[in-house]
Amino acid sequence: MPVRHGLLALLSTGPRHGYQLRVEFEASTGVTWPLNIGQVYTTLSRLERDGLVEPGESDDQGRVVYTITTAGRQEVERWFGTPVVPSDRPRDELVIKLAMAVAAKKVNVTEVIHTQRTATMQALQQLTRAKRAAAEGTAQRLVLDSMIFKAEAEQRWLDHCEAVLMEER
């Protein structure tokens, strides 16, 4: 649960209220994963239930400030120290589509590849523009870099498919 651990990680640097957490989460990751405030409060109440954060007094505007507990700190440490495992890999529509196109034999696979490659390259161009515009915040730029590397991997795979299919023809 990246939101849960993300909020916990922010709290490990000092107490904050819900709205602050939302702003800081988005500032770090860019607008890539917008959080709504309801999601923040739901997550905070689950963290409270699990004994990882403690609510304090309300401030003058009625906002509750949350503080991380010792168990919470241990959880953040564990999170940073554990690799992420792609256990529940979502089915990749593009991979399935191409496999089906190759198996069907009557489909023009080269067309499918070209259409996708153009679309992926356009996405890559958009991400690059977003990165050029994101002057502030290393964290934000690195999030965009991650998406650029993923788009690039897809592009390379499509080139590879094209080359392999050409050879077999």
Place this chain on the structure above:
Amino acid sequence: MTFVRLAEVARVHGEGATAVHALKGVSLEVGVGELVAVMGPSGSGKSTLLNLAGGLDRPTSGTVHVGEQDLATVRDLAALRRRTVGYVFQDLNLIPSLTAVENVMLPRELDGLRSNRARQEAMAVLAEVDGEDLADRFPEELSGGQRQRVAIARALVGERRLLLADEPTGALDTRTGDEILRLLRARCDAGAAVLLVTHEPRYAGWADRVVFLRDGMIADSTNVSLESAR
């Protein structure tokens, strides 16, 4: 406004049964302030295309225009290349016995500029690529990324309006490669036409338009208009 125009350009190396058709009728335009990336596997004709666009090679058929000039009618191609076209290659060909600033000055001195003036221009363009402090160093004293910045400065000096870059990110790490693209992009936004050959999608992503070459022909391209590309 179009700055480079290739129309139905073909290039054949050799003759008869052993003839190699490097390009088979490619049409491509690069506008002022436009960055076009050319992608494709080895042997797809990328470098041939670049060499033809810059007047380093002549087409077997078809025409190449740079600015208003049809390259077939240009008598002194070397002068045109020196004044209008800047080249950045993977193997950067900096002259080892000259310092960075001397390397950058060279094309301007060949143009007949006095040494003082050429040095001033070279320093200005080195500053533009954030390489002022590299001026007095020899190529072997520079890192790969620094050498490439000097090579780009040399390609830029003297207001050249067409930049041709063949795998300019070569063996550089991705962060340094991004810096090189940032420089090319800035030059482009300042009004140069840039044609970039790369096999790395992440660098092609900096372009306004990406053209995919296969077997000497354009297979597909992203058609992003200049307006939406900004």
